[in-house]
Amino acid sequence: MKYGLVLEGGSRKGLYTAGILDVFMENELHFDYVIGVSAGAHAALNYVTGQKGRLKQVLSPESIRQKTHKNGALWRDGILKEMHFMIYKYSFDRKNPFKFNEFFNSDIKCEIAATCADTGRPIYFCDQEEHMHEKEMMLTKIRRNRLLLDHVCASCSLPILFPPLKIGRLTYADGCVTDSVPFDRAFDQGCDKLVVITTQEPWDGPTDFKKWDLLLSPMYKRKWPNLYNALMNRYENYCKQDERLKKFEEEGKVLVFRPREVLCALFENSADKINESYDYGRRSANNRLEEVKKFLGV
Numbered sequence: 001m002k003y004g005l006v007l008e009g010g011s012r013k014g015l016y017t018a019g020i021l022d023v024f025m026e027n028e029l030h031f032d033y034v035i036g037v038s039a040g041a042h043a044a045l046n047y048v049t050g051q052k053g054r055l056k057q058v059l060s061p062e063s064i065r066q067k068t069h070k071n072g073a074l075w076r077d078g079i080l081k082e083m084h085f086m087i088y089k090y091s092f093d094r095k096n097p098f099k100f101n102e103f104f105n106s107d108i109k110c111e112i113a114a115t116c117a118d119t120g121r122p123i124y125f126c127d128q129e130e131h132m133h134e135k136e137m138m139l140t141k142i143r144r145n146r147l148l149l150d151h152v153c154a155s156c157s158l159p160i161l162f163p164p165l166k167i168g169r170l171t172y173a174d175g176c177v178t179d180s181v182p183f184d185r186a187f188d189q190g191c192d193k194l195v196v197i198t199t200q201e202p203w204d205g206p207t208d209f210k211k212w213d214l215l216l217s218p219m220y221k222r223k224w225p226n227l228y229n230a231l232m233n234r235y236e237n238y239c240k241q242d243e244r245l246k247k248f249e250e251e252g253k254v255l256v257f258r259p260r261e262v263l264c265a266l267f268e269n270s271a272d273k274i275n276e277s278y279d280y281g282r283r284s285a286n287n288r289l290e291e292v293k294k295f296l297g298v
Helices: 010-028 039-050 054-059 075-092 101-107 132-153 183-188 207-221 227-248 271-287 290-294
Strands: 003-007 033-037 107-117 121-125 163-167 170-174 193-197 255-257
Touching: 003 039, 003 163, 003 183, 010 054, 010 193, 010 271, 033 039, 033 183, 039 054, 039 101, 039 132, 054 075, 054 121, 054 163, 101 132, 101 290, 107 183, 121 132, 132 163, 132 170, 132 227, 170 290, 193 290, 207 227, 227 255
Parallel strands: 003 033, 003 193, 033 107, 193 255
Antiparallel strands: 107 121, 107 170, 163 170
């Protein structure tokens, strides 16, 4: 039996995910496969390396604004700088760096979901390599670390707020555009059962990018028409995906964590609200811990 973990994004709503995953790590719950989208990509990486508490630090504004915020900066520029600090600089923080070696040597397969702006289709990055020659290690370590972080950045590049990211010959945007909750991908990778953590409150529908057409059309329609079309269809596709997820849940193939309380905002700045979302995630995991263990056969 192969078990997978699927992690939706949601920027700082991912503090809910952080609370759940910290409880999972405390109880040494193992998954054979992990896939994350946007903030869920951060969650996936830290779960693979077993770095309890790190995701909360990464997503909390107090840990990222110290070196990026400047008085008078535009709100959008501040958010962009925060994202780059969160992905690139904080990965090498002296107090709590990301454990690249543990990630690349892990027996857990990890994928990062993004959207190819050129094709308008989802793409799944897998940066782990089973074998690497010693002579190549010193030459490739920095390069492979940077590429992994680039893939996370691509997965987090939410349209309007962040420009698509070019990697090689192709350009990428946030994975939420085409595959917000990639449980299909997890099943395609051979998983028999999945634990899925979503961050979309049931009473608050998914983002409908059609409402932002006046901004999106000049930004994307001519240069990336396939991405533009994917944005226009995102709301309907998310709703269909959610209905299919519920069917898998009814069939017992999927165990889903859905927030039943209000989570913090996407770009929340209140430490109290951030801590509330994290603590709610912990309570949710602890309340269902025996259910999860039974589901995983442990």
